[in-house]
Amino acid sequence: MNRRQFIGVAGLSGLGASLAGWHLASQPGENEVIARKLDQQLLGEDYPYTALWGFNDSVPGPVLRKTQGDTLSLTFKNRLSQPSSIHWHGIRLPNNMDGVPGITQRVVKPGEDFQYEFALPDAGTFWYHPHVATYEQLGRGLYGALIVGERERVDVDRDELLVISDLHLDQSAQIPGNFKNLHDASHAGRLGNTVLCNGQKVPTLRQVRPGERIRLRLVNASSARIYRLRFDGVAPLIVAMDGHPCAPQIMGETLYFSPGNRYDFILDVPRLSGGLTLRDEFFPMMPNLLARFEVKGSPVAARSGFAGLPPNTLPPFDDRSAEKVDLVLEGGALSEKATREAIWLLNGRGNDHDSLLDSHENHPDPLFECRSGQTIHCRIDNRTAWFHPMHFHGVVLQEKQADGRWGPYRDATLVWPFKTSEIRFVTERPGEWMIHCHVSEHHHSGLMGTFRVGDVCTTKQRPWVTTAWGSDTTA
Numbered sequence: 384m385n386r387r388q389f390i391g392v393a394g395l396s397g398l399g400a401s402l403a404g405w406h407l408a409s410q411p412g413e414n415e416v417i418a419r420k421l422d423q424q425l426l427g428e429d430y431p432y433t434a435l436w437g438f439n440d441s442v443p444g445p446v447l448r449k450t451q452g453d454t455l456s457l458t459f460k461n462r463l464s465q466p467s468s469i470h471w472h473g474i475r476l477p478n479n480m481d482g483v484p485g486i487t488q489r490v491v492k493p494g495e496d497f498q499y500e501f502a503l504p505d506a507g508t509f510w511y512h513p514h515v516a517t518y519e520q521l522g523r524g525l526y527g528a529l530i531v532g533e534r535e536r537v538d539v540d541r542d543e544l545l546v547i548s549d550l551h552l553d554q555s556a557q558i559p560g561n562f563k564n565l566h567d568a569s570h571a572g573r574l575g576n577t578v579l580c581n582g583q584k585v586p587t588l589r590q591v592r593p594g595e596r597i598r599l600r601l602v603n604a605s606s607a608r609i610y611r612l613r614f615d616g617v618a619p620l621i622v623a624m625d626g627h628p629c630a631p632q633i634m635g636e637t638l639y640f641s642p643g644n645r646y647d648f649i650l651d652v653p654r655l656s657g658g659l660t661l662r663d664e665f666f667p668m669m670p671n672l673l674a675r676f677e678v679k680g681s682p683v684a685a686r687s688g689f690a691g692l693p694p695n696t697l698p699p700f701d702d703r704s705a706e707k708v709d710l711v712l713e714g715g716a717l718s719e720k721a722t723r724e725a726i727w728l729l730n731g732r733g734n735d736h737d738s739l740l741d742s743h744e745n746h747p748d749p750l751f752e753c754r755s756g757q758t759i760h761c762r763i764d765n766r767t768a769w770f771h772p773m774h775f776h777g778v779v780l781q782e783k784q785a786d787g788r789w790g791p792y793r794d795a796t797l798v799w800p801f802k803t804s805e806i807r808f809v810t811e812r813p814g815e816w817m818i819h820c821h822v823s824e825h826h827h828s829g830l831m832g833t834f835r836v837g838d839v840c841t842t843k844q845r846p847w848v849t850t851a852w853g854s855d856t857t858a
């Protein structure tokens with residue numbers, strides 16, 4: 384057990400806890416994650432505290448730090464006034480630890496606890512969040528990072544984490560309700576007006592020295608916002624995506640960063656630099672400054688080259704025996720297919736995640752079933768006017784790139800409006816796993832389904848799928 388690291392984490396989250404401490408029933412124990420209300424000053428001293436929901440009295444929640452191969456074991460305590468759960472985004476774990484109520488576990492009701500315990504097979508940058516009413520629970524502050532360290536030391540001067548999110552705040556810095564509104568659900572989701580970096584509006588100022596090598600980890604914990612990242616003052620190397628190492632590549636001018644995504648960068652601070660900034664320019668007319676690094680102090684000896692992070696051991700693809708699966712996304716504002724009940728459709732069906740909690744009858748049939756160890760080639764056809772970052776639980780995927788080759792490992796694919804995305808993955812552990820858009824409002828208004836991995840010999844896609852796999856695909 385990593386006692387020291389947990390204590391470090393508690394220190395970080397101390398502000399909320401110390402202010403509210405007298406009223407709280409108990410401080411979180413070492414291996415506890417408690418979801419409950421808190422007040423936190425997000426906008427700086429001149430602004431009121433914002434009433435939030437968070438894990439262990441802070442937003443973002445504690446950074447859970449482990450080492451590859453460790454077991455994560457903790458008690459989740461739901462002290463909210465609504466049901467919840469924790470999903471461990473990107474972690475390859477047994478199905479019953481995946482945190483999806485109605486599918487992989489019973490919902491954790493207010494006042495109840497749930498024990499999560501699983502091994503961590505992969506090193507990398509991961510995160511955790513509830514999988515119930517995500518649009519509201521994420522949108523009120525329930526998210527945190529899970530960092531799984533490599534077994535061997537990675538040679539950097541600093542390891543920095545930026546958890547990026549956006550909240551909707553009114554004039555008095557409070558979160559207006561109105562989470563389940565038709566407009567947000569049928570358009571791009573709920574876009575907040577306040578972009579936060581590690582829970583702060585004022586972008587984090589850190590002093591870095593010329594020549595230093597920084598490993599910068601980014602987590603997009605926003606309910607809906609897609610960022611288009613741009614660095615100024617440095618040319619970063621991308622060394623991991625969604626937790627998994629990739630061949631180091633110099634980042635292009637900008638980079639899309641969807642809800643749920645993570646990137647690990649290597650930043651070598653230039654010797655002559657006025658400072659480094661990280662910005663978002665998804666909407667060019669409404670850019671956001673995300674973080675600023677101040678360069679100060681005496682230079683340190685710069686390193687050259689970066690060999691890459693040690694790869695995780697993932698199941699091999701077998702493209703010759705690959706099975707094909709089609710996913711078709713329809714609906715949304717401007718579409719005739721959209722109804723009030725199902726704004727979005729995945730293969731002709733709109734599923735409401737929230738309704739799964741109440742009754743097993745609402746449980747939709749899986750989109751497809753297959754054996755474990757099966758290579759799946761999946762084409763996602765976005766027939767809507769909106770972006771959908773489609774996230775797959777329980778597997779690691781690769782996207783087909785413009786040149787026809789398979790790209791780096793990821794756990795989601797951003798499907799552009801009226802475009803298709805082709806991915807491949809190998810099914811792993813048995814059970815029923817989710818596929819959903821990580822724009823939370825889309826996820827909860829139709830864009831979700833599951834696939835079942837189990838003792839079936841042939842891959843079966845459900846009959847309501849009417850599309851044919853195009854002839855332009857390759858094995």
Ligand code: C2O
Pocket residue numbers: 470472512514643774776817819821
């Ligand atoms: Cu971030 Cu279903 O996941």
Ligand code: CU
Pocket residue numbers: 470471472473774775776
């Ligand atoms: Cu996930």
Ligand code: CU
Pocket residue numbers: 770771772820821822825826830
């Ligand atoms: Cu979507």
